Amino acid sequence: MIRIENMYKIYNMGDNEVRALDGVSLHIGANEFVSIVGPSGSGKSTLMNMIGCLDTPTEGKYYIDGTEVSQMRDDQLAEIRNRKVGFIFQSYNLLGRLTVLENVELPLIYAGLAKNERRHLAKEALKKVGLEGREHHRPNQLSGGQQQRVAIARALVNKPSLILADEPTGALDSKTGEEIMQMLREIHQEGNTVVLITHDKEIAKNAKRMISIHDGKIFSDCEVKYA
Amino acid sequence: MNISQAVKMAIQSVTSNKMRSFLTMLGIIIGVAAVIIMVSIVQATTARIKAQMENMGTNMISVTLTGRNSTRNLDINDMQKLVADNPDYFICVAPTITGNPRIKVGTVNESTNLIGSNQHYSSIHNATVEFGRFISEQDCITRRKVVVIGKYIQNHYFPGEDPIGQILKVSNQVFTVVGVLEAKTSTIAQGSQDDRIIIPYTTAQRLLRNAIIRTYSFQAVSAEVSEKATDKLEELLLKLLRNENAYRVMNQAEMLENVETMTETMSLMLGGIAGISLLVGGIGIMNIMLVSVTERTREIGIRKAIGARRRSIMTQFLIESIVVSCLGGIIGILLGIVGTYLVGRAINLEAVATAGVMILSAGFSITIGVFFGWYPANKASKLDPIDALRFE
Numbered sequence: 293m294i295r296i297e298n299m300y301k302i303y304n305m306g307d308n309e310v311r312a313l314d315g316v317s318l319h320i321g322a323n324e325f326v327s328i329v330g331p332s333g334s335g336k337s338t339l340m341n342m343i344g345c346l347d348t349p350t351e352g353k354y355y356i357d358g359t360e361v362s363q364m365r366d367d368q369l370a371e372i373r374n375r376k377v378g379f380i381f382q383s384y385n386l387l388g389r390l391t392v393l394e395n396v397e398l399p400l401i402y403a404g405l406a407k408n409e410r411r412h413l414a415k416e417a418l419k420k421v422g423l424e425g426r427e428h429h430r431p432n433q434l435s436g437g438q439q440q441r442v443a444i445a446r447a448l449v450n451k452p453s454l455i456l457a458d459e460p461t462g463a464l465d466s467k468t469g470e471e472i473m474q475m476l477r478e479i480h481q482e483g484n485t486v487v488l489i490t491h492d493k494e495i496a497k498n499a500k501r502m503i504s505i506h507d508g509k510i511f512s513d514c515e516v517k518y519a
Numbered sequence: 520m521n522i523s524q525a526v527k528m529a530i531q532s533v534t535s536n537k538m539r540s541f542l543t544m545l546g547i548i549i550g551v552a553a554v555i556i557m558v559s560i561v562q563a564t565t566a567r568i569k570a571q572m573e574n575m576g577t578n579m580i581s582v583t584l585t586g587r588n589s590t591r592n593l594d595i596n597d598m599q600k601l602v603a604d605n606p607d608y609f610i611c612v613a614p615t616i617t618g619n620p621r622i623k624v625g626t627v628n629e630s631t632n633l634i635g636s637n638q639h640y641s642s643i644h645n646a647t648v649e650f651g652r653f654i655s656e657q658d659c660i661t662r663r664k665v666v667v668i669g670k671y672i673q674n675h676y677f678p679g680e681d682p683i684g685q686i687l688k689v690s691n692q693v694f695t696v697v698g699v700l701e702a703k704t705s706t707i708a709q710g711s712q713d714d715r716i717i718i719p720y721t722t723a724q725r726l727l728r729n730a731i732i733r734t735y736s737f738q739a740v741s742a743e744v745s746e747k748a749t750d751k752l753e754e755l756l757l758k759l760l761r762n763e764n765a766y767r768v769m770n771q772a773e774m775l776e777n778v779e780t781m782t783e784t785m786s787l788m789l790g791g792i793a794g795i796s797l798l799v800g801g802i803g804i805m806n807i808m809l810v811s812v813t814e815r816t817r818e819i820g821i822r823k824a825i826g827a828r829r830r831s832i833m834t835q836f837l838i839e840s841i842v843v844s845c846l847g848g849i850i851g852i853l854l855g856i857v858g859t860y861l862v863g864r865a866i867n868l869e870a871v872a873t874a875g876v877m878i879l880s881a882g883f884s885i886t887i888g889v890f891f892g893w894y895p896a897n898k899a900s901k902l903d904p905i906d907a908l909r910f911e
Contacts, residue, residue, distance in 0.1 A: 346824065346904050367828045374826020385821045385908065389535050401524055402826040446825065 293485055294320040294343065294454065299352030299362075301338050301508075312338040313349065314508035320487065322453075325480040327488040327499035327516075335508040337458075340489045344379060344456045345372045357453055374402050378447030382459035384439045386431040392418065392442050393427035399450045417445040421475065437468035444475060448484075455479060455486045461495060473498045522838070525831075529839040533846070543807045544847030546800025547887065551851025551880045552858055553793035555872050558786055559859040563870035565782035572775055574703060574712075576644045578739040579771040580749055581615075582756065584731075591760050598735050601755055608740060608748035611639040615734040616723045622716065623688040624676040631672065632715040633689070635723020643738045646717070651683045651698030659719040666694040670702040671713040687716070690726060694718065745772040794883070800847070801887035808840050808895035819899050820907025833900040840892025841885060848884030852877050 301313040312335045320326050330336040341347040342354060345361055348369070354362040356376055364372065378399075379385075386395045396414040405413070418427060421441040431439050440460060447455055457476060461469030477498060480486045488499050496502050497516050504511040533540045584593060595614055602609040616635035621628060640646060641653045648667065658665050666687055673682050682696045703712040724730050737752065739745035749770045756766050812819070819832060856872045863870030 341905055344824070346908075367830070370823060370826050370828040373824060379824050381908070385817070385824070387818055387821060389531065398822070399825045402822075402828070402831055404521075450826075 293322045293324070293357065294318070294487075295353075295355040296342070297353040297355075299342065299349045299354065301335075301342070301347070302350045311508045313342070313352075316352070316505075316508070316510055318503070318510065318513075320485065322485055323480070323483050324501060325477070325486045325488070325499045326501045326503060327490060327496035328503045328505060329490055329493055329496045330505035330511075331491055334505050336489055336491075336505050338508075339505060340456065340458055340487075343454070343487060344377050345369045370402075374399055375450065376453045378450065378452040378455045380440070380443050380447050380455065380457040380460045382462040384431070384436075384443045384463075386439060386442055386446075388431055391428050391430060392423065392434070395431065395442055396446045396449050399446060403450060413449055414445070417449040418442070420448065421445045435468075436464050437471060440464065440468075440472050441475070444472075444479070448479065453485060455484050456489070457486065458489045459491070460488070462490075469495075522834070525834045525838045526842065528835055529842040532839055533842055539807065540843060540846075543804055543843055544850065546803040547797065547844050547847030547884050548800075548851040548854060550793060550797030550800045551848050551884055552854040553796055554790055554880045554883075555852065555855025555876050556858040556862055557789040557793050558876045559855075559870050559872045560862055560866075560868065561782055561786040561789060562873065562876075563863060563868050565778065565786075567868065568778050568782070569775060572771065572778065574645060576736065576738070576771060577642070578742055578745055579643055579736055580739055580745060580752060581734060581736040581769045581771075582752065583767050583769075584733045585765060585767055591762075591765055592731055593735065593756075593759065593766075595732060595735075597755070597759060598737075601752065602737065605748070605751055606740075608744050608751055610738040610740055611643065612735055612737045613637050613639040613643050614720045614732040615640070615736060616720050616727065616729065616732055617734075618723065618727045618729075620690040620726070622672075622676075623691070624686070627676055629675075629709075633723065633727075634715060634717045635720035635727070636717060637720055639738070640717065640736075643736050646703075647701045648698045649701040651696070653698055654717060654719050659721050662721045662725060663719060664692060664694045664722055665697045665718065667698040667700060667717040668696055669700050669713040669715040670707050671709060671711065672716060673699050674707060675709075689716065689718070692726060739772070742772040742775075745770055749773070797880075797883055797887060801844070801891040804840055804844055804888065805891035805895060807843075808836065808892055809898070811839075812836065812895045812899040815899075816902060816907045816910040819902050820904050820910065823902070823904035824908060829900040832902075833896045836896035836899045837889065837892045840896070841888035844884045844888030844892075845881075848881050851884065852881060855880070 296316055296318040299313050299316045300311065303310045303312060316339065328336055328339060342349060345356070348364070349362055352362065353360060356372065361369065361372055387398070393414055396417055397410045400410040400413060415427065418424060421444050423438060423441055423445065426434065426438070431442065434442065460476065461472055464472060473495065476486055476488065488496065490496050500516055501514070502516050503513045584591065598612045602612050613636045618633040619630055620633050621630045636654070637659050638654055638656050641648065653667055654665065666689065668682060668687070676687065677685060682699060685696050687694045687696055707713045720732065737748070739748040749768055753768055757763065760766060822832060859870050859872045
């Protein structure tokens with residue numbers, strides 16, 4: 293599914309170089325639910341950018357579904373993101389000028405699907421996250437939890453190989469946050485691969501496997517035992 | 520992502536901020552309207568001047584002796600010989616004597632413009648006879664007292680009656696009306712080209728007690744040979760008068776050409792000035808598009824994260840600027856049409872915006888949209904998704 297081999301990401305900040313990723317190797321199989329935890333500055337965001345194909349490593353290899361991504365150019369990466377990765381962000385990142393339905397349709401537009409098909413798939417995805425009847429609202433007319441659900445629908449609509457959730461509950465109260473985590477668990481149970489990035493170990497315990505990262509290195513990688 | 524989708528997105532974005540979009544367009548609107556109005560007015564002016572000049576005659580070359588008290592004389596026989604010797608250049612020649620006598624019919628007694636000439640005057644000066652006949656060669660030879668009158672004279676002196684065969688007193692001498700000229704002006708007013716009488720030049724010489732013919736008009740075979748014909752004429756004049764300053768030659772074809780070159784230059788110049796305002800409008804579009812790209816950095820980041828390629832972003836912003844400039848172009852064209860009509864009416868000129876200038880300015884505004892939209896769109900497409908997503 294996802295294989296990272298000996299990955300380095302080095303930034304040169306003037307004289308001192310910063311090793312955001314310092315020889316990370318990682319394998320995530322299909323239908324896994326993995327959390328990546330670490331304090332800020334640990335390299336977890338960089339790792340997320342790598343997994344999400346938003347960035348390319350300085351050194352090392354990255355395979356997603358057997359395709360090597362680490363050497364790809366911008367537009368090829370865009371296509372991989374479109375087809376294989378569904379993003380869920382802390383701040384939802386919906387387009388305020390578009391309706392809920394149009395927001396969910398957006399990945400399908402870039403995938404080049406015809407309008408009818410897009411409408412159908414987007415409505416289906418919205419139904420799945422329980423937002424039927426809200427298709428023509430604007431994001432700012434919805435609550436935070438509802439907006440995050442729109443974002444989840446958008447992430448799911450293209451049937452990606454991987455759902456990448458970056459602090460999905462960070463902007464929500466604990467009750468709504470729990471609802472969102474419940475939804476992610478359901479998505480996982482339906483057979484999706486979910487990678488959750490967080491600094492909160494309690495949230496991370498929702499996943500079956502927890503990877504801790506510290507100073508650009510994997511610090512621990514273990515199964516989560518449910519309490 | 521296809522184009523229609525991109526156009527839809529662009530229109531959405533343009534209409535979501537109507538005031539700003541309108542202000543952005545304003546430069547293009549004013550530029551396009553200015554180009555259309557300026558060029559149309561110049562075109563209409565040119566057309567009017569040309570019509571007026573063509574009204575003067577056809578392929579006419581005229582000679583006028585200068586110097587009031589000059590004793591030099593041009594003999595009609597010399598002139599006629601020139602025409603006869605150069606049939607490739609000249610068709611005919613008409614002498615012209617002018618005067619300003621009083622004419623009288625019954626109790627109506629006013630002064631008018633008198634022209635003494637021969638049978639060729641009609642074709643050289645486009646003085647067409649409406650009814651009756653023009654002066655004949657025989658009239659000139661026998662110094663007959665016949666007169667061809669302008670439309671104003673007919674309307675004023677012979678209202679409601681057939682003037683042919685009637686008596687008209689010119690400086691108290693009795694003339695017989697033989698023809699009426701077609702109206703040259705729409706108003707047929709006193710003092711206009713329709714307020715005139717034409718008599719045989721021989722009769723005029725005697726009537727005005729003036730034996731010297733100061734003006735001759737020639738008709739050249741065509742506009743193409745008129746320059747050579749002019750050379751030929753000047754050659755003869757120099758030989759006869761031995762003084763370049765004793766005469767003045769006017770070539771109608773050349774004058775027409777001069778007018779055309781002049782108005783063309785004016786058209787280009789005014790169009791160019793208006794074009795600069797289009798350019799300024801374009802820079803305005805670029806400015807706003809750059810602001811828009813910065814404002815929407817996060818949007819660009821989101822779009823890129825969910826799979827928009829560079830080209831999709833590029834297309835989106837480029838089409839947005841094209842939509843703005845095209846919309847501006849369309850409004851500008853409408854404004855230009857109305858403006859041309861209003862300005863034309865204000866300066867009493869029949870001016871219409873032609874399709875050519877409209878297509879030209881429409882094309883120009885699309886080009887501006889592409890040209891000035893390119894840089895911001897390119898900048899947007901090259902944004903790094905990680906930086907763009909982090910942008911607040």
